[in-house]
Amino acid sequence: MTGxxxxxxxxxxxxxxxxVPPEALERARGRAFRARLGANESxxxxxxxxxxxxRRAADEVWMYGDPEHHDLRAALARxxxxxxxxxxxxxxxxxxxxVAVRIFLDPGLAVATSLGAYPTFNYCVAAAGGRLVTTPYVxxxxxxxxxxxxxVRERARILFFANPDNxxxxxxxxxxxxxxxxxxxDGMVLFxxxxxxEFAPPGTIPxxxxxxxxxxxxxxxxxxxxxxxxxxxxxxxxxAVIQVFDRIRMHxxxxxxxxxxxxxxxxxxxxxxxxxxxxARGRERLALIARSSGLVALPSATNFVALDTGRDGxxxxxxxxxxxxxxxxxxxxxxxxxxxxxxxxxxxDPDLDLLAQVLPEAVAAAA
Amino acid sequence: MTGxxxxxxxxxxxxxxxxVPPEALERARGRAFRARLGANESxxxxxxxxxxxxRRAADEVWMYGDPEHHDLRAALARxxxxxxxxxxxxxxxxxxxxVAVRIFLDPGLAVATSLGAYPTFNYCVAAAGGRLVTTPYVxxxxxxxxxxxxxVRERARILFFANPDNxxxxxxxxxxxxxxxxxxxDGMVLFxxxxxxEFAPPGTIPxxxxxxxxxxxxxxxxxxxxxxxxxxxxxxxxxAVIQVFDRIRMHxxxxxxxxxxxxxxxxxxxxxxxxxxxxARGRERLALIARSSGLVALPSATNFVALDTGRDGxxxxxxxxxxxxxxxxxxxxxxxxxxxxxxxxxxxDPDLDLLAQVLPEAVAAAA
Numbered sequence: 001m002t003g004x005x006x007x008x009x010x011x012x013x014x015x016x017x018x019x020v021p022p023e024a025l026e027r028a029r030g031r032a033f034r035a036r037l038g039a040n041e042s043x044x045x046x047x048x049x050x051x052x053x054x055r056r057a058a059d060e061v062w063m064y065g066d067p068e069h070h071d072l073r074a075a076l077a078r079x080x081x082x083x084x085x086x087x088x089x090x091x092x093x094x095x096x097x098x099v100a101v102r103i104f105l106d107p108g109l110a111v112a113t114s115l116g117a118y119p120t121f122n123y124c125v126a127a128a129g130g131r132l133v134t135t136p137y138v139x140x141x142x143x144x145x146x147x148x149x150x151x152v153r154e155r156a157r158i159l160f161f162a163n164p165d166n167x168x169x170x171x172x173x174x175x176x177x178x179x180x181x182x183x184x185x186d187g188m189v190l191f192x193x194x195x196x197x198e199f200a201p202p203g204t205i206p207x208x209x210x211x212x213x214x215x216x217x218x219x220x221x222x223x224x225x226x227x228x229x230x231x232x233x234x235x236x237x238x239x240a241v242i243q244v245f246d247r248i249r250m251h252x253x254x255x256x257x258x259x260x261x262x263x264x265x266x267x268x269x270x271x272x273x274x275x276x277x278x279x280a281r282g283r284e285r286l287a288l289i290a291r292s293s294g295l296v297a298l299p300s301a302t303n304f305v306a307l308d309t310g311r312d313g314x315x316x317x318x319x320x321x322x323x324x325x326x327x328x329x330x331x332x333x334x335x336x337x338x339x340x341x342x343x344x345x346x347x348x349d350p351d352l353d354l355l356a357q358v359l360p361e362a363v364a365a366a367a
Numbered sequence: 368m369t370g371x372x373x374x375x376x377x378x379x380x381x382x383x384x385x386x387v388p389p390e391a392l393e394r395a396r397g398r399a400f401r402a403r404l405g406a407n408e409s410x411x412x413x414x415x416x417x418x419x420x421x422r423r424a425a426d427e428v429w430m431y432g433d434p435e436h437h438d439l440r441a442a443l444a445r446x447x448x449x450x451x452x453x454x455x456x457x458x459x460x461x462x463x464x465x466v467a468v469r470i471f472l473d474p475g476l477a478v479a480t481s482l483g484a485y486p487t488f489n490y491c492v493a494a495a496g497g498r499l500v501t502t503p504y505v506x507x508x509x510x511x512x513x514x515x516x517x518x519v520r521e522r523a524r525i526l527f528f529a530n531p532d533n534x535x536x537x538x539x540x541x542x543x544x545x546x547x548x549x550x551x552x553d554g555m556v557l558f559x560x561x562x563x564x565e566f567a568p569p570g571t572i573p574x575x576x577x578x579x580x581x582x583x584x585x586x587x588x589x590x591x592x593x594x595x596x597x598x599x600x601x602x603x604x605x606x607a608v609i610q611v612f613d614r615i616r617m618h619x620x621x622x623x624x625x626x627x628x629x630x631x632x633x634x635x636x637x638x639x640x641x642x643x644x645x646x647a648r649g650r651e652r653l654a655l656i657a658r659s660s661g662l663v664a665l666p667s668a669t670n671f672v673a674l675d676t677g678r679d680g681x682x683x684x685x686x687x688x689x690x691x692x693x694x695x696x697x698x699x700x701x702x703x704x705x706x707x708x709x710x711x712x713x714x715x716d717p718d719l720d721l722l723a724q725v726l727p728e729a730v731a732a733a734a
Contacts, residue, residue, distance in 0.1 A: 003580060004580050004605075004611075005471060005524055005555065005556065006471060006611065007469060007470060007471055007472050007473045008473050009473075010614060010615065014614070015613060017618060018618065021431065021434050021435060023433040023435065024435055036430065039430075041429050041430055042429050045428075046428060046429060051425045051428070054428060054624070055421075055422045058418045058421035058422050059412070059418060060596060061417075061593070061594055061595075061596045061597050061628065062408050062410065062411070062593040062594065062595055063403065063406075063408055063595060063596050064388065064408060064589075064595045064596055065596050066388055066390040067384075067386070067388050068388060068391055070391070070394065091617060092619060094618075094619055094620070095617050095620055098617055103377045104373060104374055105374050106374045106375050127614065127615045186370065186372075188372065189372065222431075227429065228428075228429055228430060229427060229428045229431055230622055230623075231432075231620060231622050241371055244371075244373065244377055247380040247382060247494065248380070250465055251385065251386070251461075251487075252459060252461055252598065253458045253461070253598060253620070255596060255622045255625055256596030256597075257421070257622075257624065261428065
């Protein structure tokens with residue numbers, strides 16, 4: 001990199017990209033996937049009225065979107081019974097992580113997370129010059145007590161915790177999460193990633209105490225609302241924290257059409273509930289499909305299921321590759337011991353039909 | 368902010384937002400604008416085939432977009448006769464500025480720009496802890512020689528230069544810009560903002576020397592292509608610089624629908640040329656409208672015109688407010704002596720009709 005005057009942080013970053021997209025795999029293969037079950041998108045799509053809204057809003061694409069996200073924030077505030085001042089909207093949870101990390105983190109400060117948790121969050125920490133410290137999953141769940149102990153020991157500025165969790169689909173009940181929230185000490189902020197909140201069983205998501213400045217809760221329209229491609233997420237937090245986003249975030253970053261789509265998606269709560277129910281049935285079917293091939297579906301509170309191969313990462317990687325070769329896009333956790341599993345999104349029935357058809361062949365081929 | 372453990376940079380930032388959106392003004396007024404001529408959007412909209420593309424792509428919104436922007440980068444590379452490795456796509460030029468500044472800037476380093484140039488760039492510099500140093504416009508143009516001298520004197524890491532310029536609409540010919548590019552010393556990078564390149568007369572935009580690592584050129588689909596609401600911009604630079612974006616940028620930040628829209632917009636070059644011609648005619652009409660009210664339209668190589676009131680910022684502000692009160696959204700430069708002007712976007716004829724109708728009243732009221 002001789003001659004290019006990089007910042008100290010940029011010069012120290014690796015080229016690791018958090019996720020290789022299915023499109024890149026398709027280009028390398030020269031063939032499209034027949035089932036897209038790797039990115040925890042919602043193959044059920046958004047509510048029909050959301051699609052109609054996008055089509056209608058196409059004419060408005062020449063105008064910048066509202067950088068204050070006024071209508072969407074107001075609707076989110078009503079939905080969550082908080083004030084609009086407690087809500088910030090961004091370019092997906094990833095975009096919000098990127099900003100939120102820079103709000104709190106000075107270079108060199110520690111950030112505590114679980115080994116194998118969300119890679120894009122880690123990527124944001126690295127890009128802010130943070131120092132990642134990790135503690136392992138225990139029984140395929142994040143371990144709030146060990147995470148907190150680690151964070152305190154390392155004087156971490158940020159503690160990351162996802163409930164329900166990705167990539168394992170596991171979860172804690174609201175009481176355990178509330179206990180974690182209450183335990184956050186001075187000088188630390190809990191980033192509570194609730195991307196999959198809508199799919200979790202009752203009693204999983206703690207009541208929102210919006211003015212607690214020690215926790216930021218991250219939500220998205222990418223999962224239950226079926227709008228992954230629209231890039232709309234939001235964070236809920238104390239007004240004094242939320243307003244700091246306005247000093248760093250890209251005010252015009254969210255597409256105008258996406259804002260309108262998200263607003264309508266939020267109104268379509270009956271549809272969201274229908275999707276949640278379909279996903280629950282899909283998880284059961286996925287468990288049966290897995291069992292027929294000798295895999296164990298771990299319990300999940302999300303729109304995906306971790307399928308335990310009962311073997312190691314090398315085997316799971318082979319099995320994943322055999323599924324990819326059979327046109328089924330799936331992913332897997334990145335580190336041991338989680339990487340003994342495949343991570344399969346609950347898709348519509350035709351996608352699961354294909355999985356049911358090819359999984360036995362893939363298992364045979366990977367053996 | 369007691370008790371909130373902000374990063375040093377975040378704690379030092381002000382709450383100044385670069386632009387108050389028309390939507391916020393409309394909410395405050397309780398009434399919509401009848402002509403939206405303040406944000407240099409294209410009221411002509413994108414090509415009809417772009418709108419059709421958005422409508423058709425609505426069904427795909429459940430899928431994340433391609434984070435490698437493969438097809439769009441390939442098309443941009445063909446269009447500009449560079450390699451795809453020389454192109455990075457982001458959430459508008461603003462999103463790219465935010466990343467690019469962090470690629471080069473360590474906190475405390477200087478960034479040179481003109482006093483009154485693009486506020487959102489300055490905002491990105493502040494959010495990266497940079498130190499902004501400025502030199503005045505001369506005869507309503509940025510002054511490349513003084514800018515360079517300032518940047519050298521302050522050992523600036525980044526030199527910002529827009530051609531054509533915003534907010535004045537002025538420009539330099541390609542020879543002068545090439546001279547500036549050649550003069551960039553070791554350890555400095557020129558950010559060349561070419562958001563309005565399509566509108567500039569022949570001989571304004573220097574030939575692209577893609578592998579020159581001392582310059583990054585920023586372009587957008589927000590202006591001539593009529594896609595401000597879609598949030599798609601791109602930068603062209605040396606492959607060794609462009610790949611560093613992949614370490615910091617949000618890989619999934621650009622909406623899937625927006626990518627497809629931009630791809631088609633790029634194909635519609637005949638439409639872009641038609642818009643450029645309509646904007647040129649609109650600039651002439653705007654000059655006549657201005658002259659009838661005693662204002663002077665400054666020469667412009669963009670889709671907007673700076674209207675010189677011949678008086679001071681206080682007067683121009685009153686005149687702007689009188690236009691806003693008459694439902695015409697316009698903006699004005701932020702600092703003297705530029706702020707003696709109003710900045711008016713060239714819109715479709717009905718918008719200019721309204722301006723022609725209300726400008727004399729506004730001038731009378733502001734007197």
